[in-house]
Amino acid sequence: MPTVPDGFFDGVRATLPLLLGLIPFGLVAGVAAVDAGLSPAQAVGLSVVVFAGASQLATVDLLAQDASLAVVVLTAVVINLRMSMYSASIAPYFEALRRRWSAAYAFLLTDMSYALAIGEFTDGDADTDATTAPNGGSTAENGTPRDRWYYFGAAAFMWLVWQLATIVGVVLGASIPESWGVSFAVPLVFLALLVPELSGRPRIVAALVGGSVAVAGAGWPLNLGLLGGALAGVVAGVVVEGRVAA
Amino acid sequence: MTTTHGPLAVWAVVLVVGALTFAIRYSFIYLLGRVSGVPPRLERALRYVPAAVLAALVAPSFVDPGPTVAATFLDGRLLAGVVAAGVAWTTENMFATLVAGMLTLWTVGFVL
Numbered sequence: 347m348p349t350v351p352d353g354f355f356d357g358v359r360a361t362l363p364l365l366l367g368l369i370p371f372g373l374v375a376g377v378a379a380v381d382a383g384l385s386p387a388q389a390v391g392l393s394v395v396v397f398a399g400a401s402q403l404a405t406v407d408l409l410a411q412d413a414s415l416a417v418v419v420l421t422a423v424v425i426n427l428r429m430s431m432y433s434a435s436i437a438p439y440f441e442a443l444r445r446r447w448s449a450a451y452a453f454l455l456t457d458m459s460y461a462l463a464i465g466e467f468t469d470g471d472a473d474t475d476a477t478t479a480p481n482g483g484s485t486a487e488n489g490t491p492r493d494r495w496y497y498f499g500a501a502a503f504m505w506l507v508w509q510l511a512t513i514v515g516v517v518l519g520a521s522i523p524e525s526w527g528v529s530f531a532v533p534l535v536f537l538a539l540l541v542p543e544l545s546g547r548p549r550i551v552a553a554l555v556g557g558s559v560a561v562a563g564a565g566w567p568l569n570l571g572l573l574g575g576a577l578a579g580v581v582a583g584v585v586v587e588g589r590v591a592a
Numbered sequence: 593m594t595t596t597h598g599p600l601a602v603w604a605v606v607l608v609v610g611a612l613t614f615a616i617r618y619s620f621i622y623l624l625g626r627v628s629g630v631p632p633r634l635e636r637a638l639r640y641v642p643a644a645v646l647a648a649l650v651a652p653s654f655v656d657p658g659p660t661v662a663a664t665f666l667d668g669r670l671l672a673g674v675v676a677a678g679v680a681w682t683t684e685n686m687f688a689t690l691v692a693g694m695l696t697l698w699t700v701g702f703v704l
Contacts, residue, residue, distance in 0.1 A: 367686035374690075383594030388602050395610030404649060405609055409595040415605055422609040425649075426616050428641050434620035441624055452618035530669065530697055531690055533653035534676050538689040540646035541680035549643040556644035557651030564652040572648050579644025580637055587636065 353492035357499025360466070361507075364458050367538075368504060369511045371399050374531045376515020377522065378403055381529050382410035386516045393512040397505060398456060400539060401425040403532050408569060417569045424576055432460040439467055439489030439497070451494070454501035457539075463497040547590060552583030668700035 361368075372393070379389035384406060392402050401422040408418045432455055440448050467489060522528050544550050556579025563571025595602065654673035658664040676693030683689070 370687050370690055381594070383596075384602060385599065388599070388606060391603070392606050392609075395606055396613055398613055400646070400649075401609065401613065405605060409597055409602065409605065410593040412593075412596055415597070415601060418605055419608050419612070423612050423616070424641070425645050426613045428638060429613070429616050430619050431635065431638050433617055437621045437624040440621050448621050449618060452621045453614055455617040455621075527694070527697055527701075530653075530672070531694060533650045533673070534690050534693040535686065536646050536650045537654075537673060537676055537693070538680045538686040540643065540650060541677055541689075542684055543643040543646065549640060552640040553643040553647035557647035557655075560648035560651045561655045561657065564656075571652065575648030575651070576641070576645040579648060580640045583640030583644060584637055587640075 351491065351495040353495035354499035357462075357466075357496040357501075358503045360462055360496075361458075361500050361503050364462070364504070365507060368458065368507055371535055372508045372511025373515040373518070374535050375399055375402050375406075375508075376512040376517075377519035377528055378515075378532050379406045379512075380516050380519035382406040384409070389516045389519075390509065390512055393509055396422075397453070397508060398426050398429070399508075400536060403535060407532060411569070413569045417573070421569065421572060424573070428457075429455060429460075432457075436460060436464060436497075439463075439493055442489070443494065451498065451501070454498070454505055456501070456504065459497065459501035459504055462500050463493075466496055467493050548583045548587040551586045552579040555579045555582035666704070668697050668704065671700050672696035 375393060376389055379392060379402070380386065384392070389406075392405065396402050396405070404425055405418055405422045408421060413421075433452065436455070440451055443451060519528075540553065544553055556575045558575075559578045560571045560575030563574050565571070566574070597605075650673075654670050656664070656667060656669070658667070664670070672693045675696040676689050679685075679692040680689040
């Protein structure tokens with residue numbers, strides 16, 4: 347029997363508590379995609395290729411509203427920009443990987459896999475704490491093989507669960523009557539992701555400004571209310587941060 | 593609402609969003625060694641991206657300014673949003689948030 351590398355199953359096991367959030371989210375992603383008029387293959391394809399729930403929901407939501415394709419793509423990209431920070435933060439641990447593997451590891455990078463892995467990498471390893479800082483790259487130690495297998499076990503397992511949840515959602519989605527208002531679950535998922543973000547005054551202001559501008563601009567063409575709101579919120583957050591620091 | 597974009601357009605969106613998302617994820621993992629990290633200014637701005645984008649995304653789904661203040665606030669979706677936000681805040685559990693929000697929406701729809 348081939349042996350499974352040390353750390354792999356620890357990574358898989360660490361995801362189990364997160365599945366309570368991941369599975370309903372994946373179900374909603376499947377249901378919402380079918381509700382928006384995507385074919386089952388397109389709905390599953392979106393989960394396989396993109397594998398980023400919030401941007402998938404935004405994509406199908408905007409497609410359903412017949413937003414222009416440029417707005418759909420731009421919105422999804424803006425939502426996923428935060429992952430560049432994860433990429434910077436986790437990069438030192440992947441430095442020893444071959445290029446093909448590092449690409450695969452990057453493909454599996456999500457909010458949840460990042461949070462799990464960085465917590466594990468820095469746990470009980472106080473002298474490498476600096477590596478959690480996005481700018482700590484130059485001083486970071488390389489991760490151990492066990493660290494990398496832990497990440498891969500967790501991230502690959504979450505990818506698999508995400509696909510299965512999406513498929514179930516796609517199957518269910520076709521049989522759920524529209525009067526149940528299941529599409530309302532989409533903003534609720536975003537809300538569940540938003541609320542834990544609201545720590546500290548700058549972030550709260552960023553959300554308030556972003557939300558208010560988006561409501562005011564709900565009737566603007568090309569979904570400019572959404573992009574304008576997001577931009578205004580980020581600017582407001584940076585400005586308030588400057589004030590707090592001053 | 594269902595999309596009127598054709599299958600080719602939808603597949604194009606799937607592939608382009610997938611490719612660009614991968615580029616974001618791979619960016620610094622690929623570049624490591626060539627740059628020393630995210631520029632501090634960009635990093636500061638990125639910190640507010642999730643809160644701002646998510647709020648801009650959800651707010652219009654919950655707040656639909658009506659002709660009167662009462663009509664705006666006595667909306668099932670807003671009430672459901674407030675209840676769900678409260679549950680999200682106290683439990684940080686996505687499943688509980690979804691259930692609370694949907695139950696509120698159905699209850700209000702039944703009562704009003």
